[in-house]
Amino acid sequence: MTSSTNCLKLGIIIVTGVVILLLLLWSNNDSRRLERTRLLVIDSRSYKHIPEIQLDMLKNSNESKPIVESLKRKYGEPHISGIQTVNSELTPEEKERFRICVENGPRDRDQNGSKFWPNEQIRRTHHTYLSRDDAVMMEVGGNKGDDASEFVRLYNPRYIILEPLEEYAKILAEKFKNNTRVTVVNLGLGAKNEITMVKIEGNNACATSKFSSVQGETPLYVTNSTEFLLKIGLGLFDIDLLTMNCEGCEFEALETILSTTLVEHLRNIQFATHSTIPGLKDPIQRYCRIQQLLLRTHRPTYQYKYIWENWRRRDLS
Structure with missing residues (x-):
């Protein structure tokens, strides 16, 4: 030898x-x-x-x-x-903003629903930068592809769709089988790797959540957010838009991502907030903490608190 x-x-x-x-x-x-x-x-x-x-x-x-x-x-x-990884402990200034956010939380949540829905298309039309040929987008909670179809029609970015229910991942894969720019993955994002048995709820499973108090017979597949993003190579490239509409998973996903500098490789972060799901713990406090951690690297470009909002990395116009 x-x-x-x-x-x-x-x-x-x-x-x-x-x-x-x-x-x-x-x-x-x-x-x-x-x-x-x-x-x-x-x-x-x-x-x-x-x-x-x-x-x-x-x-x-x-x-x-x-x-x-x-x-x-x-x-x-x-x-x-x-x-x-980063130090997620809030500074004194962040703690004060957190306190005010929690204090105003119930009021903000009650007021913003009626303000958002007449303007709901903003979650799709706000992202014209996705028309770049090299733009990369990730959607968490693809469902049957209503939002994805619109994003593809408007911009056709390189598109990663995560859907934790196998039935709906198959629907998405069939819908976009002829678009080589779209990749469908049968997983959701969260704090840890787990399989939760859930009941399909809502129209086209739109209200199905791992936080529901009703246990069912359908497996919902979730993986650790940081682990998944590292596996696909985030950090070697940036994602132009991470958008999440996943019936409460946005809390765990954002908390996990914000515990590392991976957040700096997400140019835009857009999410719905499902703070009224009965099984979700401390939604107002967690939402307000996420707000403070996001402010370190990003700024809101539109915001209906507790409903839908987008945050853009501070170095971008």
Whole structure:
């Protein structure tokens, strides 16, 4: 065996060890150790061909060695990124704004519904920058594709649609099967990897939520938001618009994303707020905390509090 072969094997062992160590740090719940932990980006080589995220990834996502091996098989060698966890503790100024936000929360929630719905098309027409040929958009909660059809008609960006219900993911895949710029993934975003049994509720399942108090027989697939965004390579490229309409998942998804510098690679973040779902804990307090953390990197470009709003990265016009 040549010395170069030995060196190569040693290098692979060292790299693998470093990757496993970083993943162990990532999964540690000690906030002090996590404060500036460097995270991983999986280089998909080209965001034009977003890699498929299969459901079997959920089975080993909490074990360091299997996930490293699985990621390397599916996406190639991982790369150390500049993505880091951040200190999410609010400053005194943020705490004061948070207090005022909570105090005004019930009033704002009551008033803004009637203001938004006459202008609801803003959630689609507000994003003319998506007409760029290289624009990238991600939608969380695709349902049967009403919003997606409009975004495609208006702008036709490179489009990643996440839908956690298999039946509706299949509807989306069929609807956009002839559009190579659209990728459909049968997952939702949240705080952890889980499968929740839910009851289909609302017209075309539009009110189906993992936070519902009614348990059903339909699986709803959710993955950790940061983990998913790292897998597709966010940090090596920016997403022009992340839009979320997912019956309460926006709370967990935003809280998880805002715990890292991945948020800096989201040019626009648009979300509906479902703060009246009975099973959702402390919606007003969580909404107000999200507002303060978003203000660090983004600014609102339209806002109907607790209903729909868009935040744009501060360096963008």
